Amino acid sequence: MPRAAIVDTGPLVALLDASDSAHGWTIRQFRQITGPLLTCEAVVAEALYLLRSLRPAQEKILEWIESGVLVCPFVLAEDAAQVRGLWKKYADVPMSLADACLVRMSEKHDHHHVCTLDRDFTVYRKRGHEPIPLIIPPAA
Structure with missing residues (x-):
């Protein structure tokens, strides 16, 4: 079933870096996502930093923002x-910006799944107690 998604740093990087171990999984998941990918500027900054040795991948993220894909x-x-x-609340995890x-976006966009590689999202809760719907690889 197609899903609307909020995307985290890991899948963005994996999608654009063929050497990433999650590249294949990410491509399969993104094929099932409908509509634009939602994210935040903190994720974009992290992804651009992690892709600093892959300038074309960095440019692709900015192109996606310009075109409304992201x-x-x-x-x-x-x-x-x-x-x-x-x-x-999650200082002991610790939680990044x-x-x-x-997590806040998942509260505001209730019908979106969070696409992530980060297992910390299995701990986080929206509105204090609700599990966040995730698109995440199975635990190893």
């Missing part, structure tokens, strides 16, 4: 208090 609707200034609350933004 959309960054999240505005940290509007949700800073909620993000800070998540950061405090990108993860906190994606």
